[in-house]
Amino acid sequence: MSKELSKTYNPEENEKKIYRKWEKSGFFNPNKLKLKKNSKPYTITIPPPNVTGELHMGHAMNAFIQDALIRWKRMQGYKTLWLPGTDHAGIATQNVVEKNLKKQGLTRHKLGKKKLLKEIWVWKDKYGNLILEQLKRLGCSCDWSRTAFTMDPDYQKAVKAAFLHFYNKGWIYQGKRVVNWCPRCQTSLSDLELEHKEEKSHLWYIKYPLVKPIGTKKHITVATTRPETMLGDTAVAVHPNDKRYKKFIGQKVILPLTNREIPIIADSILDPEFGTGALKVTPAHSMIDAEIAEKHNLPAIQVISDKGRMTKKAGHKFASLTVLDAREKVIKELKKKKLLEKTKDYTHQIPRCYRCDSAIEPLISPQWFLKMDNLANQAIKAVKSNKIKFHPKRWEKVYFDWLKNIKDWCISRQIWWGHQLPIWQCQNKKTEYFASDKTPKECSVCNKCKPEQIEDVLDTWFSSALWPFATLGWPKQTKDLKEFYPTNTLSTARDIINLWVARMIFSSTELIEKTPFQDVIIHATIFAKNGQKMSKSLGTGVDPLDLIEQYGSDATRFGMLYQALINQDILFSEENILMGKKFANKVWNASRFALMQINKEKIKIPDNPNWKKTTKADKKILKQLNITTKKLDSYLETFQFGKATHLLYDFFWHDFCDKYIESAKKQDNAQTKQILAYVLLNSLKLLHPFMPFVTESIYQQLPFKEKEFLMIENWPK
């Protein structure tokens, strides 16, 4: 009863209670909604957080956006499904568990594969759903009965089905290529899994003596940032039009420290401006060098191992040294031989593992690739044709730029946690493989041996790419898939536009021949107030759950969405959350006042009111309510959450509280109270997607109408 309403709004008390009621009601589940006959579905699948994860501000922002949308649509009468779940997040999760084991003095190799996987599953069960619990504190109205995980048994079937589809099309192949190798994680990585960091280093100028001197020239000088790789050089390359080197082309040099003879070749890929214009070619340890080597048919000599140490092929002096030690030694030796011409300071971007920050070692190694040309075109088409729209539109450029210059996707990883490739190796002919989604009874290569499945697992994004449809049951033609697919809206962060969004799009167009969603919202990234990335170690990180504890969930949501304008960055300021808290309190108190009036007189609110004899103030507020409703819809249709919250704030605080409530105090007649109640009820509806808890909690106090939940009330028109 209203008498019991406290003078100030107490979120802590209300929020947990209300959430429990919602869950109990079952209305998060679309099948339990009471709907009109022809109601259309509206589906969002959540970007599945990693099972390593804790909720950060980006998650919170995204969750608020999705929940606001789904609540709005639910009230509009759609059959709404917001499907939650988590991602096994291959390398990321394995690394976290390995780190944990390290504390106990264990490594994955000591433990072995079976035990490590067991450990990871234990970890997943313990912490994996933590983030989903946290989403409940944010008020997310997900259908928890459909919670999915990217390694569920059904999901595994989807992954195999997708893989076999690509395989049978001939798009999956094995290749020996230079890949990004993380010596710590002991696996290959895709280009998107790298982080480039600036590093101060040197450019070393090394003299390679000519076999036959040309005039006074006794050597050719190459410039390199990685002198240790010279031990694996198989050529020196110059630009064909470079006048300085024309007569060198076709000659040979003696590779210092190894005394191998290697040719001087010409390739137009070179930049004559860089260094000396002559490039040492190390096909086993550089992508560009491998490309040159392929054209010129040069051999590759692997001098660095997958552990990041020099191999025997580097020569006995260097074998088993770390890369950095080898570098030092090479330079020392060169100096001794007077073959080091000079050293220059040089700053460059070096690639690092996005999960463990180790320096990446380009390494030649056998890997599995997915051909991208056809798939990339499908992805381009889906957006060019406007079947999928990005909001804001500018992000389409990022998407197109990547797809236009795409390379084949290296999908194999040498870790243990993930979906093992359904590829089997013939034990008689070890270079022969075949694919099968079940353990094969016999070898389809030799028909004799017992084939073995290869150890590699899939890039974690291969399975994430199937998320919107695998969670609904694909490849089975389930009821859910028929009803809720394609989904409507995807909301996510800009850093996974290519890593994830693009791959979902082509996976869907290829496997299901439908685009997976219509609208892609790329929400602003949240930075600390100083403009830097939020970081725990720098103490600039903000935990959304701390905010919720301090200000309440509604306040946090409202304050954050208030900042969600079309910008691409948000410098987080807590003042906005404070504003949200004050606003929640204002809503609470305006309602408290209205309730006092209404309760006295047992007011009923007509659904389609036909007011008699309205005053100027009455007319004004009713008109403003109408305008606000229409504007709000138009903002939400274009995903402008910031504008929506600004609008509601101004309407409720200034038009309704400051003006109308004040004049209502003076008017004091039965109809005024009805109007007061009517405007309040409709305001609560409009506010609900942005402040679900406090609005629901007030709604539960309203003395009129048969009612269940504000969550499923009719959206005002």
Added chain:
RNA sequence: GGGCAAGUAACUCAGCGGCUAGAGUACUGCGUUUACAUCGCAGGAGUCACAGGUUCGAAUCCUGUCUUGCCCACCA
């Protein structure tokens, strides 16, 4: 090297051709009027990064410059 975005009050941001450039926070003063001091009223606070240009009129459009952040890229 290429791209994107941003520079407006002390802070975080609106405004994007025409009202004395606005909001929240912070600040100052005054307020116990049947919701709310998490409030109300009033107030101070800004060469709208800089320089040119278009226009009757520019924070807003164009050109250039500077500063900052982010992304992409095989310059060894």
